[in-house]
Amino acid sequence: MAVAVRDPGSEYVLNHCTKHLSRSGPPPEPGDEAAATAFRARIAEAWRFPIVGFVREVRPDDAPPVNLVTFVYKTTPGDGRPVAVLGTFGTLYEPIPLTPVLFEGEDTGYRAVSVEVPVAELHLYKYLVDGRFVLDPINPQRKRLANGRTWSRFFTDGFLQPIILEPWELRILYRLIDQILPFRSGDAENFLRRYYFGLNRDQRKAEMPKAFRLDESVGEVNAIDKLLARDEAHRLADYRICLKQIDRALRQQNPFVEPYEMPAEDFIELYDKMANGVTIAGWDYGAYADPKFFLYLLRRHAVTTAFAHPRYAGNVGAAGWAYLEFRYADRNKKTLFDWRAALEKPLGTSPYYS
The missing domain is CATH 2.60.40.10 (Immunoglobulins)
Incomplete structure (x- = not known):
């Protein structure tokens, strides 16, 4: 070659x-x-x-x-x-x-x-x-x-296969992120589907597999895997320990269903306990003393990857930016977040940026 x-x-x-x-x-x-x-x-x-x-x-x-x-x-x-x-x-x-x-x-x-x-x-x-x-x-x-x-x-940019995280970790991570990002409401999911299917045929062929390979939003789970493989490898230990703790806590909370198949209410309950410092049954505090800190870390990674530059594996096809463009507008319905000038064609309008 x-x-x-x-x-x-x-x-x-x-x-x-x-x-x-x-x-x-x-x-x-x-x-x-x-x-x-x-x-x-x-x-x-x-x-x-x-x-x-x-x-x-x-x-x-x-x-x-x-x-x-x-x-x-x-x-x-x-x-x-x-x-x-x-x-x-x-x-x-x-x-x-x-x-x-x-x-x-x-x-x-x-x-x-x-x-x-x-x-x-x-x-x-x-x-x-x-x-x-x-x-x-x-x-x-x-x-x-x-x-x-x-x-x-x-x-290189846009690599889609998991590098660091195991399949069960990816599934739990996806469900946790459901409670952090704004993409799981009915209106938001409809918007994202309209946005992706509004791309032309060549764009859909390139972008859709990236968006839907690991989740249905904007590829943030895939992007977090890449963060832990390279930029923030020093945080991989936090994920290794805490995802095991979360898996165990969810199984104690609902022993009849696999964690990644549990209803949203189970994840919301655990999420609230982590956020408020409530003692979590099944969590080994000797292994990881502060669940709230891991939640903070997860929030930071989720938001960063969902709204970062599309080259970094999250925000596939700039869908996260398009959501913000749609979500934040003035009284005349003119967007307050004009991201297209910061991207080259075909997604953006800039003749210079790449």
């Missing part, structure tokens, strides 16, 4: 490196995972690497959408060891060399390469440093295969 290599320029790479890696300290020796862990701990947002961005060049209208994925490896200025990357986004027998990133003609110590990768894909990769295969010391995402081998992982 041929991989298109692009050159966004040293400035593009340095803008990310100086912002996120400047305080990371000296790079670890290749293959030293303990040193890599300490190195990564000094990076505030290590999940931003590899950089998943946009291809700025004009592409044919019928070209499939892609992300510009930039792999960055940190060495020291003047380090002559060859660095390359290989992964499932290309052919595993053809490493792609990284080149020095320069500033005013001087070696910065960073090595980088940018490639086009189709959107909605997940890939595994490793670096080849001086003939030795190593994990990415910056990116914390890992995938352990059935053969026991571990690879670094990344995914």
Whole structure:
């Protein structure tokens, strides 16, 4: 599989490196995972690497959408060891060399390469440093295969498959979010269905599977899974512990029905107990002392994903924004939330934004 290599320029790479890696300290020796862990701990947002961005060049209208994925490896200025990357986004027998990133003609110590990768894909990769295969010391995402081998992982915009959460966790999460977002009233559900089916045929073909794969609203469950896989991986433990607690509490509350099939009243009752600090039967407070905090975390994630930019897996087809546009209008029925100027065609009206 041929991989298109692009050159966004040293400035593009340095803008990310100086912002996120400047305080990371000296790079670890290749293959030293303990040193890599300490190195990564000094990076505030290590999940931003590899950089998943946009291809700025004009592409044919019928070209499939892609992300510009930039792999960055940190060495020291003047380090002559060859660095390359290989992964499932290309052919595993053809490493792609990284080149020095320069500033005013001087070696910065960073090595980088940018490639086009189709959107909605997940890939595994490793670096080849001086003939030795190593994990990415910056990116914390890992995938352990059935053969026991571990690879670094990344995914592009709009990836639909669950990465972190298990099916039973996704089902309970979907039901919990019912009580947080405004999309479950009859009027709201009718609006969302009208909005999706109002798209043209090509738009429906692209957007409908994203919206309805994991839920019937705007893809927030899928987006939360992606948040926990990358941006907010430090909160995965909260979900792992609390979803088990919630499953157990619901079973004590109603032992005759599977939790994800329980009526809304059971979830509302549990939700109110969590919000008001009432003791919850079946909740292990030794494992997680503050159910209210998890509810706060869940609310933040639900609202963020439902109304964030559509590229982040939630707010599919900008349906969340369209709901706000419809919901908030002045006396003349002119919307108070004109989001379309912030999106490119066909969903938006901006000729510049992408």
